Amino acid sequence: MxxxxxxxxxxxxxxxxxxxxxxxxxxxxxxxxxxxxxxxxxxxxxxxxxxxxxxxxxxxxxxxxxxxxxxxxxxxxxxxxxxxxxxxxxxxxxxxxxxxxRDRRAVKPYENFAVAVTAGEAEAVQINEAVRSCGLHVSGGTSKEGISAIQALKVVHVMREVQDGLLAKTLTTVLGAWGHDPTSWDGMMLRAVAIVINKNWDTINLSALSLTLKQEPVGKWKDAAIRDTVSGGGSQSRSIPLANNIAYEYTVAFGEKHGPAYGLPKRKPKKATATAA
CATH class of the missing domain: 3.90.1530.10 (Conserved hypothetical protein from pyrococcus furiosus pfu- 392566-001, ParB domain)
Incomplete structure (x- = not known):
């Protein structure tokens, strides 16, 4: 038996x-x-x-x-x-x-983030504080004040030392460009803006950078970057040509007054741009 x-x-x-x-x-x-x-x-x-x-x-x-x-x-x-x-x-x-x-519901990124904040995990707490300092909040869905691009927030957070405030500067710059437009809280855009600020930390003028971004809606900036991305690239790889395009337009508009912005090497040249740092 x-x-x-x-x-x-x-x-x-x-x-x-x-x-x-x-x-x-x-x-x-x-x-x-x-x-x-x-x-x-x-x-x-x-x-x-x-x-x-x-x-x-x-x-x-x-x-x-x-x-x-x-x-x-x-x-x-x-x-x-x-x-x-x-x-x-x-x-x-x-x-x-x-x-x-298999037979269990996957935990959503926001749910994990919210629990991590409650648990006092340093990364989540610091990100949450930076976002709230800009009058915004991390959420499960994108809205005027709600950011759901949690992975992008994490990437920006670790891009530079926390005390330097890269995440807060990135969000403030985006706010200056498009205000509380939900489409601006896009992960690809947030990463790209952070790259430009991070690589030009001592020289970039954030108000001028906001004006540069304001020239076009987020969708048009992204479309141009996607065209410059190698086939199959995800949103993180697409943020690199997007950062280059932003740096180029900033240099054209404000380079004489504030100095050029330097981006990263392009995957395929489209037009003359600032040289890489």
Whole structure:
């Protein structure tokens, strides 16, 4: 007769937890994901792994990557809380894997950000403070005062030391160009403006930069940059030709008064532009 199915919690040394590479329910190990988990490692918030206890050992159904990180960071004797199942068939193991990895709603970027602010994580708190200092707020949807381009905010945040205020200067410049226009809170545009300010930190005139941007709506700036982007480029790569176009137009309009703005090397030349720093 098949063994009766049991379920209970148990703390198990990570050195004892195994991976069955022949099990259909088990994903292949992904080093990049493990490295990401290692960079934010905190044993106090490690959630339980899901384990199938077989006659030949304890096998992970969920938690392979975090268990590997725990092993590397804490050693073989580090005890991890586990939800342990006994008496499972291979089909039941596969169903549990799907329940743990497929059958749950993905957490939206704003939800993660809001929780990170509540948890007091430094990056989220600093971004939130910079955005609010401009009379704006991070939100789940773009509006006149709400910015949903959270990844772009993070990129700008780490582009220069926080005390220098690059993010606040970027948002203030965009506000000066288009006011509280929801279309201006575009991730590609925010990254591009930040690149121009960052590369010309000691010489750029933000009021003049706002006037430069104001010449065209966000959509036209983006269309021109997309034409200059190698096929397949995402919004982050497109922000580079967009930054070059902004730097060029700034130099044409205000270069004699405020000095030239320097961009990054273009992928394919379109017209003469300021040389790279």
């Amino acid at each position: 098949p063994k009766a199915r049991k379920k209970y919690y148990e703390a198990i040394p990570v050195g004892q937890l195994k991976v069955d590479t022949n099990l259909d329910a088990q994903r292949m190990f992904q080093p990049k994901w493990a490295k990401k988990l290692e960079s934010i490692w905190d044993p106090e918030v490690l959630l339980p792994a899901i384990v199938s206890r077989r006659a030949d050992g304890d096998f992970l159904l969920d938690g392979q990557h975090s268990t590997r990180v725990a092993l590397d960071k804490e050693g073989m004797d580090f005890e991890r809380d586990c939800l342990v199942f006994e008496g499972l068939t291979r089909q039941q193991e596969a169903k549990l894997f799907l329940a743990a990895n």
